[in-house]
Amino acid sequence: MINESLNRSVSEALRADILETMLDLYQNNIAEHTVFFKGMSDTLDAIEAQGLKWGIVTNKQERFTNPLMAALKLTDRAACIISGDTTANPNLMWNLCWLPAKKAAVKPQECVYIGDASHDIIAGKNAQMKTLVALYGYLKPSDTPETWGADALIESPNN
Numbered sequence: 001m002i003n004e005s006l007n008r009s010v011s012e013a014l015r016a017d018i019l020e021t022m023l024d025l026y027q028n029n030i031a032e033h034t035v036f037f038k039g040m041s042d043t044l045d046a047i048e049a050q051g052l053k054w055g056i057v058t059n060k061q062e063r064f065t066n067p068l069m070a071a072l073k074l075t076d077r078a079a080c081i082i083s084g085d086t087t088a089n090p091n092l093m094w095n096l097c098w099l100p101a102k103k104a105a106v107k108p109q110e111c112v113y114i115g116d117a118s119h120d121i122i123a124g125k126n127a128q129m130k131t132l133v134a135l136y137g138y139l140k141p142s143d144t145p146e147t148w149g150a151d152a153l154i155e156s157p158n159n
Contacts, residue, residue, distance in 0.1 A: 031071030053079035079104035
């Protein structure tokens with residue numbers, strides 16, 4: 001009840017201003033507390049040692065993705081980095097799978113798409129990729145990844 005009345009009392013202009021302030025703060029502090037998932041650094045090193053390519057697909061806007069990737073020293077290592085606003089229509093999730101495969105110059109069928117949301121798995125499957133659910137990702141308590149149809153579930157980047 002309190003949230004509803006507060007919601008009604010805050011103007012759209014004020015909401016937009018609050019959101020922009022929050023996004024500016026986020027952008028200006030993008031890598032302050034960001035760390036790799038445990039085992040991810042070793043996993044990326046192992047992938048690269050085998051001469052394989054890897055990339056990043058995120059719903060994060062480029063204004064946040066690019067500075068974060070630079071701070072983590074991933075920009076030059078990744079074969080591609082695709083942000084939510086990189087494609088003409090980011091709502092077509094399969095675009096976010098085809099585009100990185102194209103940029104990395106590999107066939108989608110030769111790719112493994114790892115995600116932590118059901119739409120990640122749907123997108124990967126629609127692009128004819130193998131799919132893995134990252135159980136170490138940002139799953140909600142109500143998520144049921146075992147029902148998403150992925151090829152496998154992984155507990156950590158080391159799996």
